[in-house]
Amino acid sequence: MKKKVILFSIVSIGLLAIVINYRTPFLQPQSGPWSIGFGLSEKFPDKMLFEKNILYPLEKLKQHNDSTAFLADPFFIKEKDTFYLFFEHKKYAPNADIALLTSVDGVNYQYKGTVLKEKFHLSYPQVFKYKNDYYMLPEAKRSGHVLLYKAANFPYGWKVCDTLIKNRELKDPTIYLSDTLNVMVASDDHLNMYMFEADSLHGKWRAHKKAKVMxxxxxxxxxxxxxxxxxxxLPVQNSTQGYGYGLSIYRFNFKGDNYTVKRELPFFLKRNEKIKEFNAGMHQLDIQKVDGKYYFVYDGNRLESDVKDLNFRGPIKWNYVDLKNWFYQQQCEYFN
Incomplete structure (x- = not known):
């Protein structure tokens, strides 16, 4: 009897390990430099045809500054006849700054240097126009707050103009503003995404009554x-095969003071073996309608080598939290 129990336990553990490894491998690739890509579509794309799009790789940026080690998290805004593309730019460890590329045709970009530098790490430079002024909501987690910047002389002169959320370290704050809805999502270090709401950009931002999104x-x-x-x-990162592996598109629907979330386009972006710049993964997308067409920018990184690192803790943790999330979503759907 004891031998049967031991054998059953071994088989059960083995099957569990196979299931976990299938979904989130214990052996994960070593990723290297990041690059930016961009393209244009007549309609909202069902999928990305990267082979037809144009890249701005790390090597091109290095022509301007040999110390460049990183470019990622692209966001753009088009004003008059110019595309302004802001991105995370790491020159010297440990922090990154925000830099700028500009283009008059959305194809040929020119490097304009650093536009925002702080004593802490910056990334995710979400730039937008609100009531004729230009704002940027970057990730400033290491400052301990969610900080809002305003341009004194767009695209330069960025200064903190407001603190939307105080004394809370949050990643990649993402905002939506309209006459009827003002919401923001952001994530913590424990794999949780939260939603906040306010009456306006400069209003009091508070946790939504259903604060935890996923x-x-x-x-x-x-x-x-x-x-x-x-x-x-909303584009949402996927890290099942390591940070930056892919990205899915989620649908948010708001009704009164409630909302629902649905995964609409799984793995809209992910590792692309045909393009060396993106053969490790992809994790960022900014898509907007410009002059009647859909213009988009995205990023991805390449494999550093064929070597893979062994990671036991991550896959076990991620599968456990994803299972919790599944039960949480089922409960939300039941009560809604």
């Missing part, structure tokens, strides 16, 4: 909200 390996925003006739779409 948790697990897809619980961190990967780009700005996009509004269509059905509601809001």
């Amino acid at each position: 948790m697990g390996t897809e619980a961190r925003a990967g780009g700005r909200f996009f509004a269509d006739e059905k509601g809001l779409l």
Whole structure:
């Protein structure tokens, strides 16, 4: 009897390990430099055809500054005849700054240097226009707050103009503003995404009554909200095979003071073996309607080598939290 129990335990543990490894491998690739890509579509793309799009790789940026080690998290805004593309730019460890590329055709970009530098790490430079002024909501987690910046002389002169959330370290705050809805999502270090709401950009931001949106390996925003006739779409990072592996699109629908969330386009971006710059993963997308067409920018990174690192703790943790998230979503749907 004892031998049967031992054998059953070994088989059960083995099967569990196979299931966990299948979904989130214990052996994970070593990722290297990041690059930015961009493209144009007549309609909202069902999928990305990266082979037809244009890249701005790390090597091109290095022509301007040999110390460049990183470019990622692209966000853009088009004003008059110019595309302004802001991105995370790491020159010297440990912190990154915000830098700028500009283009008059959305294809040929020119490097304009650093536009925002702090004593703490900056990334995710979500830039937007609100009531004729230009704002940036970057990730400033290491400052301990969610900080809002305003441009004194766009695209330069960025200064803190407001603290939207105080004394809370949050990643990748992503905002949506309209006449009827003002919401923001952001994530913590424990794989949880939270929602906040306010009466306006400069109003008092507070936790939504259903504050926790999701948790697990897809619980961190990967780009700005996009509004269509059905509601809001949000790119969300996927880290099942390591940080930066892919990105899914989620649908948010708001009704009164409640909302629902649905995974609408799984793995809209992910590792692409055909393009060396993106053969490790992709994790950022900014898509907007510009002059009647859909213009988008995204990022991805390449494999550092064929060597893979052994990681036991991560896959076990991520599968456990994803299972919790599944039960949480089922409960939310039941009560809604």
